[in-house]
Amino acid sequence: MKILIVEDQRRLGQFLKKGLAERSYTATWVQTCREARDALCETGYDVIILDLGLPDGDGLDLLQEWRRGGFNEPVLILSARDSVQDRIKGLDFGADDYLAKPFSIEELLARVRSLLRRQSAVKETVLEHRNLRMDLLGRIVTLGGAPVELTSREFALLEVFLQNPGRILTRTLISEKIWESHYDVDTNLLDVYMSKLRNKLDLDAAKPLFKTVRGVGYQLL
Amino acid sequence: MKILIVEDQRRLGQFLKKGLAERSYTATWVQTCREARDALCETGYDVIILDLGLPDGDGLDLLQEWRRGGFNEPVLILSARDSVQDRIKGLDFGADDYLAKPFSIEELLARVRSLLRRQSAVKETVLEHRNLRMDLLGRIVTLGGAPVELTSREFALLEVFLQNPGRILTRTLISEKIWESHYDVDTNLLDVYMSKLRNKLDLDAAKPLFKTVRGVGYQLL
DNA sequence: CTCCATCCTGAAACGAAGCTGAGAAACTAT
DNA sequence: ATAGTTTCTCAGCTTCGTTTCAGGATGGAG
Numbered sequence: 001m002k003i004l005i006v007e008d009q010r011r012l013g014q015f016l017k018k019g020l021a022e023r024s025y026t027a028t029w030v031q032t033c034r035e036a037r038d039a040l041c042e043t044g045y046d047v048i049i050l051d052l053g054l055p056d057g058d059g060l061d062l063l064q065e066w067r068r069g070g071f072n073e074p075v076l077i078l079s080a081r082d083s084v085q086d087r088i089k090g091l092d093f094g095a096d097d098y099l100a101k102p103f104s105i106e107e108l109l110a111r112v113r114s115l116l117r118r119q120s121a122v123k124e125t126v127l128e129h130r131n132l133r134m135d136l137l138g139r140i141v142t143l144g145g146a147p148v149e150l151t152s153r154e155f156a157l158l159e160v161f162l163q164n165p166g167r168i169l170t171r172t173l174i175s176e177k178i179w180e181s182h183y184d185v186d187t188n189l190l191d192v193y194m195s196k197l198r199n200k201l202d203l204d205a206a207k208p209l210f211k212t213v214r215g216v217g218y219q220l221l
Numbered sequence: 222m223k224i225l226i227v228e229d230q231r232r233l234g235q236f237l238k239k240g241l242a243e244r245s246y247t248a249t250w251v252q253t254c255r256e257a258r259d260a261l262c263e264t265g266y267d268v269i270i271l272d273l274g275l276p277d278g279d280g281l282d283l284l285q286e287w288r289r290g291g292f293n294e295p296v297l298i299l300s301a302r303d304s305v306q307d308r309i310k311g312l313d314f315g316a317d318d319y320l321a322k323p324f325s326i327e328e329l330l331a332r333v334r335s336l337l338r339r340q341s342a343v344k345e346t347v348l349e350h351r352n353l354r355m356d357l358l359g360r361i362v363t364l365g366g367a368p369v370e371l372t373s374r375e376f377a378l379l380e381v382f383l384q385n386p387g388r389i390l391t392r393t394l395i396s397e398k399i400w401e402s403h404y405d406v407d408t409n410l411l412d413v414y415m416s417k418l419r420n421k422l423d424l425d426a427a428k429p430l431f432k433t434v435r436g437v438g439y440q441l442l
Numbered sequence: 443c444t445c446c447a448t449c450c451t452g453a454a455a456c457g458a459a460g461c462t463g464a465g466a467a468a469c470t471a472t
Numbered sequence: 473a474t475a476g477t478t479t480c481t482c483a484g485c486t487t488c489g490t491t492t493c494a495g496g497a498t499g500g501a502g
Contacts, residue, residue: 192462
């Protein structure tokens with residue numbers, strides 16, 4: 001998850017970068033319009049956090065320039081200007097959200113998550129669902145806070161589900177992700193690993209995590 | 222542009238409806254969770270404006286229910302609860318924006334425009350008809366926002382109808398789509414599955430979904 | 443109105459799909 | 473090598489969707 005922070009205030013910029021880094025986002029921090037333009041030449045940013053009061057130009061102009069150029073990634077405006085008119089203007093210029101200073105880092109993170117959720121096929125490093133938490137970098141899974149030991153196959157399988165919560169995933173789709181292309185149809189490996197996962201994770205029978213969809217596949221509830 | 226307003230306060234509800242209507246949005250205003258569920262049976266809403274403090278339940282629960290059912294349209298939360306924690310919770314429950322009361326109608330409109338802009342960019346493989354919604358990718362069917370469980374055959378059958386809404390489909394045409402070519406004429410499988418589908422989907426006898434065309438086939442109304 | 447073809451629907455039989463424990467094979471680290 | 477772990481195979485057992493069937497309901501032709 002790459003995030004670009006455009007913010008001229010030194011303290012705030014560093015604070016944001018640190019806060020985002022702690023949640024394992026990759027944050028780049030720039031201080032001027034000029035630097036922002038350069039940074040956007042590098043592709044792959046998933047969210048832009050944009051301050052309006054910049055030393056060498058107005059953030060809104062920058063935003064408009066991007067939108068006209070077909071740049072589509074979500075932009076969250078961060079501004080001390082908090083009049084209703086300012087907010088309206090920001091959103092109508094193509095911003096996806098508007099947060100007034102001062103703000104809490106927690107709220108900023110929540111809004112970033114909300115924006116990212118909209119983006120399709122985004123990859124996060126920490127996947128969470130219900131009381132399950134999976135840290136892809138640390139390779140750690142916890143269930144209700146308690147660590148659960150998973151083998152690599154089990155881990156891969158669970159990851160597929162956490163990347164697509166609620167979706168009904170077909171058996172072939174899952175198998176292809178885990179066993180590459182050379183998946184043998186005559187085997188019941190997937191059944192076996194589903195059984196293992198359920199034994200380790202699906203402790204509360206009343207609210208099962210995994211649902212079998214007969215003839216199709218499975219669904220993470 | 223259809224907008225659903227879920228707001229229990231009479232004054233505010235009317236105010237919103239009027240304000241949106243003036244900008245030529247088609248706004249429907251309901252006052253309870255119950256009504257909201259019913260309203261969502263009608264498909265085609267582009268944005269939901271959701272108040273949290275409702276007389277018969279919490280808006281957040283409603284939101285969660287919808288999201289779990291695969292309901293994907295943007296939801297803007299409107300709430301008097303304005304602590305940072307409330308905002309974070311709302312966004313993490315699947316809201317797309319959070320606006321605290323009191324607010325200006327102009328800002329609300331700006332945020333609605335922002336949500337609509339984002340929405341139109343993403344098209345999914347979703348079939349919709351009346352209060353029915355079928356997500357072919359996620360293999361999820363919802364009726365008025367509530368998920369409906371269908372077996373493979375039932376799903377396939379419903380898909381045939383949703384691909385041809387309003388058309389009268391002959392029995393052989395339907396059967397051939399679902400049971401491939403080797404379909405036995407002497408069987409009444411199609412009748413059986415029509416019955417099953419009706420049991421699961423056709424709950425409102427006043428406005429039936431499926432019409433039997435005697436001697437010919439069926440029609441999705 | 444009557445009759446007959448057509449359609450509806452509940453129940454039961456059947457069979458495929460899925461679950462799981464046990465153990466063989468493969469891999470890893472000491 | 474050896475012990476320990478993980479991956480994979482297999483067989484039996486269970487579960488649930490599909491299909492068949494039969495009796496009842498319905499509607500249109502005459």
